[in-house]
Amino acid sequence: MAELVATIIEDGPIDVSAVADQGRLLLDATALEDATGWALKPEGLCRGEVCVPTRMWPELFADAPETGLVDLAVVARLIGRLAAVDADEGVAVLGAPADERGAELGSLQAYDFTATTVDGEQVALADFRGRKKLLVAFASW
Amino acid sequence: MHIELEPQGLSIIAVAIDEDPAAVRPWVDEAGATFPVIVDRDYVIAEHFNINNVPTVVWIDEDDHIVRPNDVAFASDLFKDFHGIDSSPHHDALRRWVTDGELELDADAVRRHQVLPSDDQQRARLEFRLGVELHRRGHTEAAGRHFDRAGELAPLDFTIRRGSLPLRGIDPFVSDEFFSLYGEWEQAGGVYYGLSETTARATPETTDHGEPEPD
Numbered sequence: 001m002a003e004l005v006a007t008i009i010e011d012g013p014i015d016v017s018a019v020a021d022q023g024r025l026l027l028d029a030t031a032l033e034d035a036t037g038w039a040l041k042p043e044g045l046c047r048g049e050v051c052v053p054t055r056m057w058p059e060l061f062a063d064a065p066e067t068g069l070v071d072l073a074v075v076a077r078l079i080g081r082l083a084a085v086d087a088d089e090g091v092a093v094l095g096a097p098a099d100e101r102g103a104e105l106g107s108l109q110a111y112d113f114t115a116t117t118v119d120g121e122q123v124a125l126a127d128f129r130g131r132k133k134l135l136v137a138f139a140s141w
Numbered sequence: 142m143h144i145e146l147e148p149q150g151l152s153i154i155a156v157a158i159d160e161d162p163a164a165v166r167p168w169v170d171e172a173g174a175t176f177p178v179i180v181d182r183d184y185v186i187a188e189h190f191n192i193n194n195v196p197t198v199v200w201i202d203e204d205d206h207i208v209r210p211n212d213v214a215f216a217s218d219l220f221k222d223f224h225g226i227d228s229s230p231h232h233d234a235l236r237r238w239v240t241d242g243e244l245e246l247d248a249d250a251v252r253r254h255q256v257l258p259s260d261d262q263q264r265a266r267l268e269f270r271l272g273v274e275l276h277r278r279g280h281t282e283a284a285g286r287h288f289d290r291a292g293e294l295a296p297l298d299f300t301i302r303r304g305s306l307p308l309r310g311i312d313p314f315v316s317d318e319f320f321s322l323y324g325e326w327e328q329a330g331g332v333y334y335g336l337s338e339t340t341a342r343a344t345p346e347t348t349d350h351g352e353p354e355p356d
Contacts, residue, residue, distance in 0.1 A: 009274065082260065084267035084290075089283050091274050093267045101191065102257040108207045108248060110199075111189035115179040118162045118169055123177045125205060128152045132239055133201040137156045137181075137192045140164040141303050141313035 006090040008035035008072070010081075019062075019069060020087040026062045026069040036094070038079055040070065045078055052078050110135075150203075151239045156181050158195060158300045160273060160308060183273075187300055188266050191258045194299040194333055198231070200238065208244055210255040213333040256334050265295035269305065276308045285309060297326050 006018035006025055016031035029040040038045045044053040054060050057078060062069040072092055076083035080100070085092040096104075104111065110133075114124040125133070147153075153176040157165040162180045169178050181187055190199060192211060200209035214231035237243040246254065272287035288305040295301050302322050306313040313319055 007274065009270065013274075082263050082267055084264065084271040084287065086271055086275070086283060086287065089275055089278075089280060091271055093270045093274070095188070095263060095267045095270075098258045098260045098263050101189070101263065104189065105191060105207075105210075105255055105257060106252055108251060110201045110205045110207050111186070112205065113179075113186050113189065115156075115181065115186060118157070118165050118178045118180050121177070123154070123179060125154070125201070128154065129205060130203050131150050131152045132203060134151060134153045134235065135156060135190070135199040135201060136153060137158055137187065137190075137195050137197040138168065139158045139195045139300070139304060140161075140168060141159070141307055 002088075004090040006031075006092065008092050008094065010036070010094040018072075018090060020090060021062060023085075023087050024062065025072045025085050025087040025090070025092055027072055027075075028068050029070075032070060032072075032075065035072075036075065036079065038075065045075065047079075054078065146236065146239045149239050151235075152176065155179065156186050156192075158184070158187050158192065158304055160276075164307070184266060184270055184300070188263075191256060191262075192300060193256075193262070193295070193297070197334070200235075207251060208238075209246060210251050211334045254334075261294045262298065265291040265298060265301055268294060269301045272305065273308065281309075297329055297332075299326075 001019055001021045003017070003019055005015050006020075006027075007013045007015050014035050016027060016035045018031060019026040027035065033039045036047075038047045040054075041051065044051040044055075046052075057074060060070050060074045060078065061067070062071055073083050073085050076094055080097060081094040082097050083092055083094050110125060112125050114122060117123055155174065155176060155178040157168070157178060157180045159165050159180055160182055162182075165178065165180055179186065186192070190197075190211065194213070196213060197211050198209075198214040199207060199211055202208045212231075214228065234245065268287045268291035272284045272291060275281075275284035275287065288301075288309060291305070292298075292302045299322070303313050303319060306316065306318055311318050
């Protein structure tokens with residue numbers, strides 16, 4: 001077991017205290033809520049009005065519930081996120097599963113991004129409302 | 142093209158699927174870009190639009206609806222011998238949409254032609270972003286492990302496999318790694334996206350790199 005500061009990336013990077021243990025990244029309840037917005041409560045993992053029961057997921061708790069540490073990879077499954085975790089490096093990335101992204105694409109509503117240009121300016125899709133847009137993806141490689 | 146159609150209501154938004162804005166700059170200067178060029182360093186736009194190769198174009202209307210899904214389209218015929226795709230049908234279709242509002246696909250057809258991601262594709266993007274984060278920290282070896290894992294999960298995704306080559310110090314144009322990727326992609330049918338029924342995709346031609354592709 002090694003204590004470290006871990007970076008959890010979803011919409012943006014958030015640094016929290018964590019423990020790396022045999023490939024697992026373990027967080028206490030405070031760190032978990034800071035990183036994901038999900039709180040560990042007696043009824044389960046909760047965010048707003050939504051709670052996901054954890055009773056059937058003993059592997060959520062790294063070793064035993066009394067340690068107060070949960071395995072981030074198991075949390076991700078419970079809250080419907082996919083995860084890539086490098087526990088020793090203290091970095092994890094959470095993101096949408098395919099069905100969620102597929103539904104977004106199938107809605108035909110274009111993702112309303114805000115992004116940074118090569119000149120360092122902020123630009124959003126919404127800036128071009130009322131005009132036709134040609135989104136052209138390219139690369140230097 | 143931008144200059145011609147801009148007064149008629151078309152805006153071009155370019156998105157470089159790249160880590161380093163300095164690597165993008167020569168392309169911007171060469172194109173004399175008067176439109177915004179986003180550098181999608183965190184692969185957010187690539188992920189939301191399920192972009193897995195470049196160049197990729199998407200048409201988005203006045204109300205931000207996707208009216209033509211991901212497709213390959215080139216700005217010029219400069220590399221036509223390499224990819225066998227003619228740029229002019231796309232330009233013609235684009236002009237008809239901008240000037241006359243004419244669309245070849247209705248909403249159902251757009252959905253049928255969309256290529257949707259798999260969970261492995263989504264996992265590959267997360268592994269790739271993890272690799273990018275470790276690359277930024279200078280943890281090259283650990284980054285390489287996650288780029289490898291991403292490539293295993295999405296073996297035909299150029300934004301992941303080819304896009305990771307510069308981050309690993311490997312030439313993305315002339316290297317065993319790129320030729321190997323290209324060979325695998327060609328072996329798998331050389332598929333870009335699924336718009337073969339529309340006029341905007343040219344008839345496949347024999348290229349220097351193999352036989353004509355089945356339509």
